[in-house]
Every structure is written in structure tokens, then in C-alpha cells.
Amino acid sequence: MSLIKQTEKADVKQREVMNIVIVGHVDHGKSTVIGRLLADTDSLPKGKLDQVRENCRRNSKPFEYAFLLDALKDEQAQGITIDAARCFFKTKKRNYIILDAPGHIEFLKNMVTGAANAEAALLVIDAQEGIMENSTRHGYLLSMLGIKQVAVLVNKMDLVEYNQEVYEDIKKNYATFLEKVGIQATCFIPVSGFHGDNITRHSENMPWYGGDTVLDRLDLFHSAGLPVDMPFRMPVQGVYKFTQDGDYRRIVAGTVETGRIKAGDTVVFYPSGKKSKVKTIETFNAPEPDEAVPGMATGFTLEDQIYITRGEIATVSGEAPCRISRKIVTNVFWLGKHDLVKDKEYLIKIGTSKISATLIEVVKVMNASDLSNEAKDYVGRHEVAECIFDLKKDIAFDLNNENPVTGRFVIIDDYEIAGGGIIVDQVKDKYSRVRDYVVMRNLKWEKSIIGRDLRSVRYKQKPALVIITGDEASDKKELAREVEKLLFDNGEYVYFLGIGNVVYGVDADIRATQSDKSLKDPNRQEHIRRLGEVANVLLDAGMILVVTAVELTADEIDMIDTTVVPPHICVVWLGDKVTTDVKYDIKLAEGDYKKNASIIRKHLSERGVIFNPLL
Numbered sequence: 001m002s003l004i005k006q007t008e009k010a011d012v013k014q015r016e017v018m019n020i021v022i023v024g025h026v027d028h029g030k031s032t033v034i035g036r037l038l039a040d041t042d043s044l045p046k047g048k049l050d051q052v053r054e055n056c057r058r059n060s061k062p063f064e065y066a067f068l069l070d071a072l073k074d075e076q077a078q079g080i081t082i083d084a085a086r087c088f089f090k091t092k093k094r095n096y097i098i099l100d101a102p103g104h105i106e107f108l109k110n111m112v113t114g115a116a117n118a119e120a121a122l123l124v125i126d127a128q129e130g131i132m133e134n135s136t137r138h139g140y141l142l143s144m145l146g147i148k149q150v151a152v153l154v155n156k157m158d159l160v161e162y163n164q165e166v167y168e169d170i171k172k173n174y175a176t177f178l179e180k181v182g183i184q185a186t187c188f189i190p191v192s193g194f195h196g197d198n199i200t201r202h203s204e205n206m207p208w209y210g211g212d213t214v215l216d217r218l219d220l221f222h223s224a225g226l227p228v229d230m231p232f233r234m235p236v237q238g239v240y241k242f243t244q245d246g247d248y249r250r251i252v253a254g255t256v257e258t259g260r261i262k263a264g265d266t267v268v269f270y271p272s273g274k275k276s277k278v279k280t281i282e283t284f285n286a287p288e289p290d291e292a293v294p295g296m297a298t299g300f301t302l303e304d305q306i307y308i309t310r311g312e313i314a315t316v317s318g319e320a321p322c323r324i325s326r327k328i329v330t331n332v333f334w335l336g337k338h339d340l341v342k343d344k345e346y347l348i349k350i351g352t353s354k355i356s357a358t359l360i361e362v363v364k365v366m367n368a369s370d371l372s373n374e375a376k377d378y379v380g381r382h383e384v385a386e387c388i389f390d391l392k393k394d395i396a397f398d399l400n401n402e403n404p405v406t407g408r409f410v411i412i413d414d415y416e417i418a419g420g421g422i423i424v425d426q427v428k429d430k431y432s433r434v435r436d437y438v439v440m441r442n443l444k445w446e447k448s449i450i451g452r453d454l455r456s457v458r459y460k461q462k463p464a465l466v467i468i469t470g471d472e473a474s475d476k477k478e479l480a481r482e483v484e485k486l487l488f489d490n491g492e493y494v495y496f497l498g499i500g501n502v503v504y505g506v507d508a509d510i511r512a513t514q515s516d517k518s519l520k521d522p523n524r525q526e527h528i529r530r531l532g533e534v535a536n537v538l539l540d541a542g543m544i545l546v547v548t549a550v551e552l553t554a555d556e557i558d559m560i561d562t563t564v565v566p567p568h569i570c571v572v573w574l575g576d577k578v579t580t581d582v583k584y585d586i587k588l589a590e591g592d593y594k595k596n597a598s599i600i601r602k603h604l605s606e607r608g609v610i611f612n613p614l615l
Contacts, residue, residue, distance in 0.1 A: 016094040018223050023142070024124035025134040029155040032193035033124060034098055037214060040200040041089050093219045120149035120186075120221040122214070127166050127190070128159045131174055139174075140366075140384060143181040144331055144422055146404040150178065151186050151217045158192040162205045186221075187211060226294045231319040232259030233398070233406050234292075235351030236269070236312045240299070241453070250453075251282050252308055253299035254352065257405040259316065261300065262291040266317035269308055270396035271324040272565065273439030275317060276302040276447075305451025307565060311353030313396040313406060322396040322406070324435055327360075327427035332379060332387050332411070336418030340379035340387070340411070347412035348389060350423075354412075356392040363387065379419075388427060394435060394562060397423050430555070431562050434529055438563055441533075448540075455542030459493045460611040463539040463567040464604060467560070469552040469582065470574035474590055476548040479574055482593040483546050483600050490601070492544055492610060499549040502531045528556045532563025539567050544609065553580045568609050572600060 022030045089096055099118060121142050125135050142150060152174060160166045171188040178185050189198055190209050197203035200215045212220065237254040261267065261278060268275040281292050282299040292298040313322050334340045340359060348357040363386040364373040379385040400407030400422035411419040456462050466483060468476045480496050487494040507530055510523045521527070531547065538545045549556075557571060573584040574596075586603060588596045604610050 015090070016223055017097065018094055018120070018218075018221065019097045019099065019118045020120050020122060020218065020221070021099040021118035021147075022122040022124060023138040024155075025126065025129070025132040025138075028124045028126040028129065028132075028135075029193045030122075030124045033122070033153060033155060033191065033199065033214070036193045036196050036199050037098075038089055040196055041091070041215065091215065091219055094223070096218065118145075118147060119224060120151070121147050122151050122153055124153045124155050125170055125174065127154050127156050127163075127170065130170060131177070135174070136177055137382075137384075139178055139183065140181050141333060143178075143183050144333065144384075145408075146400065146422075148183060149186055149221050150183055151214070151221075152178075152188045153214065154188060154190045155193055157190045157197060157206065158195055162190075162197075162203075164190075164206070164208045167209075187217060189214060189217065227258040227405075228260050228293050230258035230403060232261050232265075232314070232316040233257045233322075233403060234261070234298075234314040235353065235406070236308060236310055236314060237352050238310050239308055249282075249301050250305065251299040251301055252314065253282075253297075254314070255297045256292050256294050257351075258294055258403060259319070260291050260293045261314075261316060263300075267300070267302070268315050268317050268321065268443065269306075269312040270315060270322040271394040271435075271439075272308070272312060273442035274306045274308065274445070274565075275443055276304040276306050279303050304447045305449075305453060306447065307452045311351070311355075311395075313351060313353075320402070322398060323426055324394050324396055324439065325426040325429070326391045326394055326431060327429050328389055328391070328395075328397070328423050329363075329425035329427060330387050330389060330409075330421045330423055331384065332419055332421035333384050334379045334381060334411075334419040336381060336411075336413050336416075338413070338418075339381070340385075340413075340419060342377060346418075348391065348395075348409050349412060350395060350397050350409045351406060353395055355395050357389045357411075359387055360390045361388040386424075387421075394431075399423055399425065430525075431559065434559060434562055437529075442565075452540070452542065456611075459542050461492055461542070461544060462609045463542050464544045464607075464609040465535055465539060465560070465564060465567055465569045466544065466546045466572065466600060466604075467552065467557070467569065468546065468548045468572045468574055469550065469580075469584075471577070471579050472550050474575040475593075476550075476574050479572075479588070479593045479596055480546045480548045482597040486594070486597040486601055487544060493542060494544045494546065495538055496546045496548075497531075497534065497538070499527065499531055499547065502534055503527055506530050506534060525556075525559065528552075528559050529563060532560040535560065536564045539564055544604070551580050552582055554582050557582060568604070568607050570600065570603055570607075 022034055024030050089098070123135070123138060123142070125131060152171070154167050154170050157167065167188070167190045175185050175188070189211060190206055191198045191214060192203070193199065197205055198209065198213050200213055202213060203209070234254045234256045236252055240251045240253055242249050261281070263278050263280055265278045266275060267278055279301040281289050282301065283289060292300070315321055332340070342359050344358070346357050346359070347354050362377055362379060365376045365379060365383050365385040366373055379387065398406040404422070408422045409420065410417050411421070452463065468480050470476055477498055480498070484494050484496040507523070507527050510526055528549075531549070535545055535547060557569075561569060570586065571582060571584045572586045572588060573582065574588050574590060576589060578584070578587070586600065588599065601610070
């Protein structure tokens with residue numbers, strides 16, 4: 001290879017690349033505009049234009065520039081773009097990837113997929129048809145995806161005889177609409193994709209327009225580049241351990257979304273609040289880099305062996321922390337086959353975290369055509385709504401206006417992505433105070449040099465919490481003692497803790513004073529929280545902990561789950577009649593406690609808590 005060619009190749013690698021999405025109502029001419037842009041900038045493969053013209057002649061079809069993009073046979077037959085076609089061209093300033101997103105309402109999911117990766121958008125409106133439902137729908141979706149650079153192309157001006165009044169009317173009405181959804185249109189350009197007016201050259205047919213051509217506007221779009229100056233965010237993909245040849249590294253792996261991190265930085269993980277210092281930055285089969293920046297699939301080792309799980313978000317201490325909540329206020333766009341309804345369990349995926357969620361309130365459903373609101377208790381297909389979700393566990397996130405990457409999510413229904421949206425606020429709940437305590441505790445926690453993994457290897461078990469509950473008459477303590485004895489006799493490290501041990505010890509300062517046992521203890525929630533804190537210490541020591549309490553509710557189990565660092569939790573209800581809303585793992589009848597204890601031990605073995613199940 002010559003030196004000149006090597007230099008040219010290096011220059012191409014260093015050129016700025018920008019993703020642009022083109023959207024609009026079906027048949028408003030998006031593909032035609034892009035096809036014309038490619039043809040007029042000589043960006044097509046040699047002979048491609050002539051080949052398409054010849055195919056049209058042979059099939060007695062009028063030539064259309066859209067056929068340059070719509071390569072799939074079924075797309076040409078129906079005259080609509082089904083997938084988000086990608087095409088490439090370059091100007092003197094930069095290289096471009098143009099995403100031609102479908103305009104048909106049935107393919108909005110594809111449109112969202114294309115737009116999610118773009119830095120700017122071209123939105124096409126047919127001058128003859130005017131502003132249509134998908135014109136406004138797509139404008140709203142661009143706003144939800146955080147795309148602020150939008151140029152509106154008023155296409156097919158030739159069909160309205162290049163009438164300025166038609167253009168000005170569309171410009172006025174659509175600019176007003178965009179402002180309502182938080183977008184200030186960069187510019188409005190009157191064009192004719194078929195004839196090439198104002199695509200790459202100014203049109204003699206519209207002397208009244210003196211603004212940019214489409215090509216000019218593309219080069220004027222601002223490229224944000226890598227978001228290195230934002231707070232560091234890396235959703236944890238996994239924690240990988242190595243033992244071969246004396247390599248005992250534990251690498252926290254993921255893809256850096258924003259910010260940067262280097263060895264020596266103090267990293268804090270949310271929602272757990274655990275922290276440590278970065279020891280090394282790791283990459284696959286490459287020298288250790290000085291730092292990890294956005295887009296890098298990387299990992300790092302920590303100075304302390306702390307317990308981190310997939311789905312947590314890594315941040316850098318001193319920068320803005322993530323938010324943590326179980327209730328989030330969202331703007332949702334629903335694409336599912338079935339309505340989004342209350343009292344049904346969905347999965348919400350933020351980063352690498354996937355958590356069960358329930359819709360608890362539809363605040364309002366928005367008509368994407370005119371932004372009017374409608375009171376409904378469900379969200380239909382292709383509707384946009386403000387919704388509040390209740391999550392099964394704490395989740396870490398940012399509000400969308402703080403960090404769009406960790407402020408958006410998708411909703412999974414029946415194993416398919418059925419919707420998506422952005423997080424606009426969080427709802428304070430009864431666990432907010434407890435959650436704040438837990439995060440502060442973990443930030444201040446004095447870590448042992450003996451990590452949880454080392455204890456698991458030594459003890460041949462994982463820490464686990466067995467909660468035995470039932471009505472007051474059931475002999476929960478008898479079962480708990482039998483479980484403790486069985487596990488101890490089989491070599492497990494186990495401890496029994498009745499809630500009375502906590503109430504009359506750690507909780508002596510708040511112990512209830514009323515003599516009437518029928519009255520509800522006003523301090524019960526705090527008793528449960530403190531039980532969780534004591535349990536957390538013993539679980540951190542690697543124990544299997546067996547606790548008992550009367551008639552625990554689902555909320556109280558959630559309180560304990562919020563307080564302890566996630567071990568395996570096994571909830572056992574003892575007795576024939578379940579008197580609370582608790583969700584149990586095992587329900588046992590009273591009597592034959594040795595048999596019941598064996599059932600509980602088998603459950604722990606099947607869940608991987610006990611490593612020597614045959615003893």
C-alpha cells in the first residue's frame with residue numbers, strides 16, 4: 001500500500017461520524033429525499049442508479065429515488081419502508097449514517113429503534129397532505145428520546161406549485177406543536193425530493209427561500225461526541241472470577257455509558273450504596289488503559305472484595321449519584337399487542353437491570369395528534385401516557401433530563417419488548433427513609449479483608465435468610481430450632497434469631513408498652529427494620545440465619561429485603577390458614593417438625609445455598 005493510500009485510510013478512520021434519523025408520516029417521501037441526497041452527492045455504488053432505473057423500465061414502473069433504499073422486495077411491492085434502512089455518505093466535514101425509519105404506524109417500534117441511536121433528525125411533512133397523525137407522533141417520540149436537533153423538511157413542494165403560503169402555514173403550525181413537546185426546530189426547509197429542490201442545491205423554483213439546503217443543514221448539526229464530561233455511569237453486566245494459574249482477580253464488567261473512570265477512583269454502586277477503590281482497569285487481550293470512557297466494553301478490579309450483582313450501576317464518588325426508588329413516574333409509549341393494564345406483572349429493563357413491575361396509575365393518556373389529555377385506566381397500542389410503576393425491588397436510575405442513557409427503559413410483556421419510555425420523576429414511598437439508611441450504612445461500612453466469596457468457599461454455603469412466620473398460635477420457634485439443629489448437624493453454619501431477641505435487646509429503647517396484645521405495636525415497622533439490620537451483620541459473616549416473627553406481611557418482607565444485602569431469602573408460612581398477604585416460598589402444616597425442617601433444607605439445597613446437599 002502506498003504512503004498516500006495509507007494516509008487517506010488513516011484520515012477516514014479519524015473523521016467524525018454522525019447518525020441522522022429521517023422520520024415522518026407514511027408516503028411523505030422520506031426515502032425519496034434520502035435517495036436523492038445519495039444520488040446528488042455521488043454516494044451510490046457505481047452503476048447502482050442505472051441499475052434501479054433499468055429494473056423500473058423492465059417492470060413498467062415509474063422510477064423513484066426511494067427504490068435506492070427500499071431493497072427488500074416486499075417493501076417495493078407495498079411501497080412502504082418496513083425496517084430502518086441504513087445508508088452512508090460523506091461531506092468535506094464528516095461521515096454520515098442516515099437511518100431511514102418507517103412511517104407506517106404498524107412499524108413504530110422500528111422507528112424508535114432507529115431514532116434511539118441518532119444525534120439529529122430530519123422530519124418530513126408532505127406539503128400537499130400537511131401535518132398528519134404520525135407527523136406529531138414522531139415529533140413527540142423524538143422529544144422522548146432526547147433528540148433536540150430537528151430539521152423539518154416540507155417535501156413535495158412541486159405538487160403545490162412551490163406555494164410559499166403552504167410552506168409558511170405548515171411551518172407555523174408544526175413549530176407550535178414542537179414547542180409544546182420541548183423541541184425548538186432548528187429550521188424548516190421547503191424541498192422536492194423527486195426534483196432535487198433544496199436537497200443539495202438551492203432551488204430556482206423557490207426564490208423566496210434563502211435558507212439552508214438539506215446538505216448544508218447536515219453539516220451545521222452539532223455533534224455531541226462522547227459524553228465524557230457527564231457523571232460516570234456503567235451498568236454492571238457481571239462479575240467475573242479467575243482462579244487459573246493463581247489469577248484471583250474479580251472483574252466488574254460492563255459498558256461505560258457516560259463519564260470516565262481510572263485506577264484510584266472511588267466507585268460507588270447503586271442501589272446497594274457499596275463502595276471501593278478501583279485497583280486496575282481491564283480490557284480483553286490488550287494493555288491496561290489509563291482510563292475507561294464511553295462506549296468501552298471494559299471492566300475493573302477493586303481493592304476490597306465487596307458483593308456486587310448484575311444490574312447495579314457503577315458511579316464515581318464525588319459526582320452526582322444515581323437515584324434509587326421502587327416507584328417511578330414515567331412517560332411511556334406503548335407498542336404491545338395487548339393494552340398496558342393495572343394489576344399485571346411486566347418486566348422493566350434499565351441498563352442491565354431487569355425487574356418485575358406493576359402499573360399502579362395512569363396519570364393521563366396523551367393524544368399524540370393534538371396533545372390533549374384523556375382520563376383512562378389503561379394505555380392502548382400506539383398511545384403515549386404518563387404512568388406510575390411500582391417495582392418489586394429497588395432500582396438505580398437517573399431522571400431523563402439528567403442522563404438520557406440511564407433515564408430511559410423498555411417494558412417487556414410475554415418475552416417481547418412491548419413499550420419504552422423515560423423516567424421523569426420518582427415517588428417517595430414508605431421505604432425511602434429505610435433506603436437512605438441502608439445506602440449511608442453501606443457507604444460507611446467497615447469492610448473485612450475476608451470477603452463473602454472466601455467465606456462461602458470455607459463454609460461450603462452461601463448466606464441465606466430463612467424467615468418463618470405464621471399466626472400467633474403456630475409454633476414457629478419449635479420449627480426454627482429444628483431447622484437450626486438439622487443444618488448444624490450437617491455441618492452448616494447457622495444461627496436462630498427470634499424477633500423477641502431483637503425487641504427486648506437491640507429495641508429495648510422503643511419496646512411497646514401497651515398491655516393489650518390485641519393493639520398493634522406502633523413500633524413494629526422499626527422492629528422489623530432493626531431485625532433486618534441485625535440479620536445483615538450475620539449474613540455478612542456468611543451465616544444461614546433463621547428468624548421468626550408473627551404474621552409478617554408482604555410489605556414487611558419487602559422492608560427486610562430492602563435492609564439486607566441480597567442473599568437468598570426463603571419465606572416459610574407455618575399453619576393451615578394464611579392470614580396476611582405475604583408471598584411465601586414454602587407453606588407447611590404444623591407438627592412433624594423434623595420432616596418440615598428437611599423440606600426447608602432441601603429448598604436451600606435446590607437454590608444453591610448449600611454446597612454439600614448429600615450430607
